Amino acid sequence: MFFIDNLHFDQNGLIPAIAQDWVDGAVLMMAWMNKESITKTLESGEVHYWSRSRKELWHKGKTSGHFQKLKGIRTDCDSDTILLSIEQIGSIACHTGKRSCFFKDLETNKDVLHPPSNACSELFNVIESRKSNPEEGSYTNTLLKEGDNKILKKIGEETAEFIMACKDKNPISVANEAADLLFHMQVSLAHQNVSWEEVLKVLVKRRGAPRRNQ
Known part of the structure; x- marks a missing residue:
């Protein structure tokens, strides 16, 4: 896991992580990770994030059952953002019960049923x-x-x-x-x-x- 040391974390030791459906490419959510959560994700095969509000490791789906199985992980050209290719269990990534957290259309101010894919x-x-x-x-x-x-x-x-x-x-x-x-x-x-x-x-x-x- 030497590549973790090559990532560019912010002053708080965090890096933004975007979760993308591995089948249709839909953007599902964005959260934060640190070295510990990335390591735990790679070891377990299930995505772990870092909760900035609770200041603790956050196993996605532990409470809701909507786990995210890791299928692939990439970084952008500057190594300051992570892209997670995941299988979303239950087809719900957002805490609101929607498939994607990106459901608000800014132009119409209306909710959209399906995320861009x-x-x-x-x-x-x-x-x-x-x-x-x-x-x-x-x-x-x-x-x-x-x-x-x-x-x-x-x-x-x-x-x-x-x-x-x-x-x-x-x-x-x-x-x-x-x-x-x-x-x-x-x-x-x-x-x-x-x-x-x-x-x-x-x-x-x-x-x-x-x-x-x-």
């Missing part, structure tokens, strides 16, 4: 929202209402268009058709009650997996 996850959140709260004139709701026959037909059509775009070697068309195909696949997932997170978890499990013989 990758574009695909945000798209699926919109689709799920349409499913729960249908909107008149929504193409997504039209697909969901007509069900598998309509959705699967569209997936077939979009797959064919994606293939043709690839055959034509047109990068812009390939990107557009890939986006259309992905959207309709996500609508199908929502219709089948399969979350996008489950798909991402499958991909995560395949990271570094042994290569398959063709």
Whole structure:
């Protein structure tokens, strides 16, 4: 753990630590760590922070059950901030009961349901929202209402268009058709009650997996 000595702590021996969901990249919370909490985190595999108010080690989730399992740890270019890649147990990082502490939109002064993450996850959140709260004139709701026959037909059509775009070697068309195909696949997932997170978890499990013989 020699790298700890290379970190730049503040005058109080603390360093800011940002917790990020290891699957979809959502920013969940920010807290403080010191050498002791970093060491304890690395030894236990569960994140420990330093509580500035209580001036003691803080095992995240010990009281709430919302533990954070460490999946990776990085530092920024100046070595004065830590980025924790974590698996959030219970999908709640904030003491308010929300998934992320970053839920207040400054422009609207309203709470947002989902924290910023990758574009695909945000798209699926919109689709799920349409499913729960249908909107008149929504193409997504039209697909969901007509069900598998309509959705699967569209997936077939979009797959064919994606293939043709690839055959034509047109990068812009390939990107557009890939986006259309992905959207309709996500609508199908929502219709089948399969979350996008489950798909991402499958991909995560395949990271570094042994290569398959063709």
